[in-house]
Amino acid sequence: MAAGPLDYNTCTSEACSFVQYENPTPVVAAVVEYGPEQVILAHNKMWPKGWFGLITGFVEKYENPEYTVIREVKEEIGLDGKIVEFIGHYTFKRMNQLIIAYHVQAEGNINLEDDEIDEIKILPFDKVKYWPAGTGYALRDLLRSKGYNPEERPFN
Numbered sequence: 241m242a243a244g245p246l247d248y249n250t251c252t253s254e255a256c257s258f259v260q261y262e263n264p265t266p267v268v269a270a271v272v273e274y275g276p277e278q279v280i281l282a283h284n285k286m287w288p289k290g291w292f293g294l295i296t297g298f299v300e301k302y303e304n305p306e307y308t309v310i311r312e313v314k315e316e317i318g319l320d321g322k323i324v325e326f327i328g329h330y331t332f333k334r335m336n337q338l339i340i341a342y343h344v345q346a347e348g349n350i351n352l353e354d355d356e357i358d359e360i361k362i363l364p365f366d367k368v369k370y371w372p373a374g375t376g377y378a379l380r381d382l383l384r385s386k387g388y389n390p391e392e393r394p395f396n
Contacts (some may be wrong), residue, residue: 264331264338266299268309269375271327271382272319273345279368279379280317280346283359292361294375296339305340313344317360318351327382332374341378369393 272280272295281292297312299305306323313321327341350360369391370380376392383390 262336264336266305267296267332267337267339268299268305268312269330269339269341269378270295270309270313270321270344271341271379272313272317272321273324273343274319274347274350274362277365277386278362279365280350281361281363281368282317282357283361284356285358286356292359293371294341294379295344295357296375299340306342309340309342309344313346316354316357317346318353319346319348321346327378327385330374330377334373337374339374339378341375341382343382371395 274280280295282295283290283292287293295309295313295316297308297316299308303311309323310321313319321344324343324345327343330339330341331337332339352358352360365383365386365388368379368383368388370376370383371393372395380390380392
């Protein structure tokens with residue numbers, strides 16, 4: 241069967257009907273509001289210097305995304321979170337991920353003892369720039385819903 245308009249991986253033989261779908265991995269993302277109209281951006285130790293993003297994590301077996309996003313905020317930055325709203329779902333094609341994004345209000349003392357995050361930035365909503373990829377679009381959409389018009393920060 242030849243590849244269709246969605247370019248699924250398939251056999252190259254016309255007689256073969258096997259389709260390998262390569263379903264995406266579900267990932268949650270939290271736009272963490274910490275204090276009034278301030279967002280936390282985090283630097284993952286595996287990322288290039290200067291790259292900051294949202295708190296993210298894989299949805300584990302038997303978890304629902306709402307539980308996962310609160311767990312990840314606690315694990316990665318030590319804060320107690322509360323979901324304010326669902327922002328949307330986004331694709332991250334390079335990693336074959338489906339991102340499920342939430343606006344989370346968090347409180348407590350930031351703790352970076354997790355092995356993933358080594359630095360954070362706390363920025364007012366009006367100073368945040370978004371990046372043109374899955375989690376960046378979630379950040380952009382939340383800020384727009386609050387009346388802000390964030391500037392795009394291209395990948396370098």
